[in-house]
Amino acid sequence: MRFPRPVAAIAVLLSAGAVHAGLYYSGESYAELPSQWRGVLLDQRTLRQIAVPETPKTPASPARVRYLEEKDKLEKKLAAGPLSAGEAADLGAIYVRLGDPAKSVGVLRQAHQQYPNDFRIVANLGTAWQLAGDLNQAAAALQQAVRLAPGKYQRLEEIHLKLVQQRLRAGKGATALDDLFGVRYIADSGAYEPGKFAGAEKKKLPAHAVATAQQLALALPADGRLLWQLAELANAHGDVRTAAAMMDGCVTQFGLNHPELRTHRQILREEADKLAKTMIAAKQEHEAHVGSLLARSKRPLVSRVDATPLPPISASTVNALPWELFGETTVDSKFRPTFAKYLQELDGKLVSLTGFMQPLSDDAEANGFMFIEFPVGCWYCEMPETTGIVYVELPRGKTARLARGLMRVTGRLQLNASDPEDFLYAVRDAKVSGIN
Numbered sequence: 001m002r003f004p005r006p007v008a009a010i011a012v013l014l015s016a017g018a019v020h021a022g023l024y025y026s027g028e029s030y031a032e033l034p035s036q037w038r039g040v041l042l043d044q045r046t047l048r049q050i051a052v053p054e055t056p057k058t059p060a061s062p063a064r065v066r067y068l069e070e071k072d073k074l075e076k077k078l079a080a081g082p083l084s085a086g087e088a089a090d091l092g093a094i095y096v097r098l099g100d101p102a103k104s105v106g107v108l109r110q111a112h113q114q115y116p117n118d119f120r121i122v123a124n125l126g127t128a129w130q131l132a133g134d135l136n137q138a139a140a141a142l143q144q145a146v147r148l149a150p151g152k153y154q155r156l157e158e159i160h161l162k163l164v165q166q167r168l169r170a171g172k173g174a175t176a177l178d179d180l181f182g183v184r185y186i187a188d189s190g191a192y193e194p195g196k197f198a199g200a201e202k203k204k205l206p207a208h209a210v211a212t213a214q215q216l217a218l219a220l221p222a223d224g225r226l227l228w229q230l231a232e233l234a235n236a237h238g239d240v241r242t243a244a245a246m247m248d249g250c251v252t253q254f255g256l257n258h259p260e261l262r263t264h265r266q267i268l269r270e271e272a273d274k275l276a277k278t279m280i281a282a283k284q285e286h287e288a289h290v291g292s293l294l295a296r297s298k299r300p301l302v303s304r305v306d307a308t309p310l311p312p313i314s315a316s317t318v319n320a321l322p323w324e325l326f327g328e329t330t331v332d333s334k335f336r337p338t339f340a341k342y343l344q345e346l347d348g349k350l351v352s353l354t355g356f357m358q359p360l361s362d363d364a365e366a367n368g369f370m371f372i373e374f375p376v377g378c379w380y381c382e383m384p385e386t387t388g389i390v391y392v393e394l395p396r397g398k399t400a401r402l403a404r405g406l407m408r409v410t411g412r413l414q415l416n417a418s419d420p421e422d423f424l425y426a427v428r429d430a431k432v433s434g435i436n
Contacts, residue, residue, distance in 0.1 A: 022156050022219030023127055024120035025093035026086060027070060030218075031297035033211035037234055037242045039299025040214050041249075042384065045374065046301070047221040051099030058406055059354075059435075061374070062323070067094050078107075082114065089120035096128055104128035119148035123157060126164070127219060135168040159212050160219075175258045177228055180216075181209045192264055194240045194271040209233060210293060218300060224254025228261055235268060237293040240275060244268035298385075313345050318410055321351040323373040326425065329387040335420035344415070351427065352410040353390070354435060357402050365399040368392060371409055371427070391423035392430045400432045408433050 035043075050067050054060040060068070074091040077083060083091065088111030095104035108125040115121055126141035142161040149157045163178050170176065182204075210233050217226040231246035247265035250256040313319055328340040339347075358370040371390040383389075392409050394400055411430030416422050 022123070022160055022215050023093050023096060024124055025090050025097070027090065027094075029302040030300050031302055033214050033297065033300060034293060034295055035214060035297045035300040036295040037230070037239060037246075037293070038383075039297070040217065040230070041246070043299055043301040044217055044221040044227075047097065047218060049374070050097045051222065053099075064098070067097055070094055071098065083111065085111065085115040085118040085121060088115070089118065089124050092121065092124040092128060096124065096131060101128045101131035105132055117148060119145055119150070119153070119157075122148060123153075123160075126160070130164055131220075135164055138164045139168060155208060156212060156215050160216060163216065175225070175256060177232065177258070177260065178225060180213065180229065181206055192267055194235060194243075194268060195238050205233075205236060210237070214300065224250050224256045227254065228256065231268075232264070234293075235264075239293065240268055241272040244272040310342055313342075313349060315349060318350045318352045319346055321346065321353040321413070323353065323355070323388070326387050326390070329424060331387065331424075337415075337417055337424055339415055339417070346413050347415045349413060350410065351413045352408060353427075354406055354408050355390070356404070357392075357400075357407055357432075358389075359402050363402075365401050367394050367396075367399050369400070369402060370423075371407075386424060389423060389425075391426040392432070393426060393428050394432070395429050403434065406435045408435055 034040075046061070046063055049061040050064045052058075052061065052064065054064075071091070071094045074083065074087055074094070077087065078091065088107060092104045092108040092111070095101065095107065105125065105128045108121055108128060111118075111121045112125060122141050123145035126138045126145055129135075129138035129141055139161065142157060142164055145157045146154060146161055159180055163180060166178050167174065213226065213229050213233055217223070217230055220226055227246055228250045231243045231250065234246060235243035244265065247261060247268060250261060251265065310322070311320070325340050325343045329337050329343070331337045353371070355371045355373050358372050359366060360369055369392055371392045372384050373388060374384075390409075392411070409427055409430050409432055411427040414426045414428055416424050416426065
């Protein structure tokens with residue numbers, strides 16, 4: 001049986017390299033922005049999950065585990081003596097990612113006294129103050145960040161400062177869309193239309209708008225109003241379906257309830273439904289969805305897997321299979337995949353991995369299903385790339401009830417290097433069990 005191969009991205013973090021986002025941490029490496037909308041949404045989701053602690057039923061995300069490890073290393077160094085400016089900025093950023101802005105403020109305030117002219121420290125301090133709920137302190141820190149930032153980061157710091165100042169003036173509890181790019185967001189500015197930017201012509205948007213908004217949304221991944229900002233920009237570039245899906249997320253995931261958002265969401269949802277009914281060819285539908293954004297990368301976060309700590313492969317027992325290995329697969333334009341060496345050696349062996357079931361039909365039970373690392377809300381805008389999906393097939397005659405929680409799959413891995421119509425990876429004769 002053939003299945004369509006989805007095309008979006010899911011991110012794995014912690015790769016050394018230059019930083020190109022509003023939270024400055026040397027352990028995060030970014031591609032050139034703007035990125036494709038799907039990649040941004042997936043990476044934003046991954047960054048949000050770093051702040052979600054482990055529970056008895058749900059383990060911490062792999063990214064959170066890594067950030068906790070890096071936090072422990074820096075805390076030990078701090079206990080032994082003062083950190084360098086870069087290390088202090090990193091520790092503050094890690095606390096922000098882990099959902100502890102108060103600790104971040106404490107570390108960064110001390111570091112700022114020692115390194116008063118380091119823009120990473122003061123920029124991260126502004127973000128930490130914002131997340132801690134003190135917009136006055138956040139604005140003061142970001143004013144310094146604007147003054148100290150190197151040229152390539154100055155615009156981002158200026159826009160971040162503008163966002164904080166606007167929210168400070170709007171007052172606590174305000175939920176209106178921020179005017180970050182000199183365009184007014186008012187309901188009486190004219191009829192809202194698909195392909196329009198909240199009552200303003202697309203040509204009035206600055207060229208850097210999408211890249212800057214994406215940077216801010218990655219720095220503040222739990223900020224629902226920034227997701228709304230991305231949705232308006234997607235609509236401005238003609239990507240109505242993504243814009244509608246993002247506005248759905250603003251309401252369902254972040255609980256935003258502003259009247260203008262509800263109006264825009266309804267208009268775009270109706271337009272998206274109309275597009276789905278009128279497009280008769282898959283290629284036409286794809287082109288209608290993509291819009292006019294000239295993305296410079298598929299996803300913003302760059303990933304890398306270090307295979308050295310992976311255990312020896314066993315031919316007779318079950319091998320734990322990390323999701324990062326799938327992300328190392330590359331596929332050329334003719335669907336010729338290149339698998340990581342360790343993954344090739346697992347081909348045909350018994351493997352075990354944890355993840356979430358994604359149905360292929362509306363049936364409550366199935367012999368086969370897709371398996372993904374993280375659950376998704378909207379499959380269209382959050383679906384992982386083809387390299388992030390495993391097809392799971394149970395033994396003949398067996399079915400499994402599709403469940404929403406974290407599951408464990410054990411079976412024999414099969415790699416697909418030749419058939420472009422099938423999944424890249426399959427786990428055959430699989431057993432499925434829940435994780436308590």
